[in-house]
Every structure is written in structure tokens, then in C-alpha cells.
Amino acid sequence: MASSHATQVVWVVMLLIAVGALFLIQPGLNFLNRKERATQGTMEQWANRLDQDADGEGGYVKNYPATLPANDAWGRPLELAYHNGEFGEVLTIRSLGKDGVAMTGDDITVTRSAATAKTVGGQIGTAAGSAIVEAASEAVGSAADKVKEKGAALRDRLKRKTDENTGESEEPEPASDEPTEDPPPP
Numbered sequence: 001m002a003s004s005h006a007t008q009v010v011w012v013v014m015l016l017i018a019v020g021a022l023f024l025i026q027p028g029l030n031f032l033n034r035k036e037r038a039t040q041g042t043m044e045q046w047a048n049r050l051d052q053d054a055d056g057e058g059g060y061v062k063n064y065p066a067t068l069p070a071n072d073a074w075g076r077p078l079e080l081a082y083h084n085g086e087f088g089e090v091l092t093i094r095s096l097g098k099d100g101v102a103m104t105g106d107d108i109t110v111t112r113s114a115a116t117a118k119t120v121g122g123q124i125g126t127a128a129g130s131a132i133v134e135a136a137s138e139a140v141g142s143a144a145d146k147v148k149e150k151g152a153a154l155r156d157r158l159k160r161k162t163d164e165n166t167g168e169s170e171e172p173e174p175a176s177d178e179p180t181e182d183p184p185p186p
């Protein structure tokens with residue numbers, strides 16, 4: 001009984017140590033995340049500011065040097081670069097991250113595109129528009145064909161009925177009088 005009690009005490013103490021360790025580690029992790037979050041916030045503000053310098057034709061007016069007059073949370077200046085994207089110029093703001101070395105895993109980047117909503121919307125709108133028109137005319141075309149086929153089939157049937165009634169036709173009823181179905185997809 002006594003040894004079982006001792007075992008329980010050991011477990012409780014170990015549990016307390018584990019919980020205590022978590023509490024000690026937690027602030028350290030938060031502190032690291034705080035620096036990254038602060039850097040990200042600064043970068044977003046700069047990105048929004050620079051994004052307003054879009055020239056309306058898919059480019060940017062460049063009012064700032066490649067080294068921005070702003071630092072990340074590790075005290076190093078943020079870097080600014082431009083490149084041509086699919087719909088317009090793209091600006092990238094980069095923090096070298098904790099290690100201070102460019103192009104490593106801890107870098108933080110924020111991007112904006114100079115393609116205005118209007119430009120992109122216009123292009124997408126045009127593409128989507130012609131796709132819709134194409135699809136619609138195909139649908140209308142095939143519907144019209146269907147109607148025509150059905151009409152022809154109906155006419156044939158009526159004609160046969162009339163012929164039967166007047167006794168002028170000896171034609172047997174075909175097994176399938178609906179050869180109008182689309183062929184099965186490949």
C-alpha cells in the first residue's frame with residue numbers, strides 16, 4: 001500500500017513538472033511569433049501603401065528604393081522588388097527573417113499586384129462572357145436540333161397513323177422510332 005502511494009506521488013510530481021515546463025516554454029514561443037506577426041503587420045501596411053502607386057495600366061510608379069525606410073522586428077530593413085506577373089506588375093516586400101539571410105525558410109514576404117480589379121475583371125469578364133455565349137449557343141443549337149428531330153419523328157408517326165387509317169401503308173412499325181438520342185460519351 002505504501003509503495004503504491006509513493007508511485008502516485010511520483011506521477012503527480014512528474015505531471016506538475018510537465019505542466020510547469022509547458023508554461024515556461026509557452027511565453028518563449030509567443031515571443032517568437034510576436035516578432036513575426038509584428039513584421040508581417042508592418043509589411044502589410046507598406047504593401048497597401050505601395051499598392052496605391054499602381055498606374056492603372058498594370059504597372060507601378062516606383063517611389064521607393066529597393067531598401068525600404070522601414071525595419072522588420074529584428075532591426076533589418078525590409079526589401080522591395082518588382083517583377084512582371086501574369087496580369088500586371090507584382091511588388092514583393094521581403095523580410096530576411098530571424099536569420100538575416102535572404103531566401104531562407106524564415107523569410108517573410110508580402111506581395112501585391114498592380115492589376116486593378118477593373119483590368120482583371122475585364123479580362124476574366126470577356127473570357128467568361130465568350131465562354132458563356134459559346135455554351136449557350138451550343139445548348140440552343142442542340143435544343144433546336146432535338147426539337148427538329150422530335151418534330152420529324154412526330155410527323156413520321158402521324159403520317160404512319162394517317163396512312164394506317166387510310167389503309168395506304170403496309171409499313172411495319174420499326175422497333176425503335178427514336179434514333180435521336182446523342183451517342184454515348186467516349
Ligand SMILES: [Ca+2]
Nearest residue numbers: 096097101104
Ligand atoms: Ca532568412
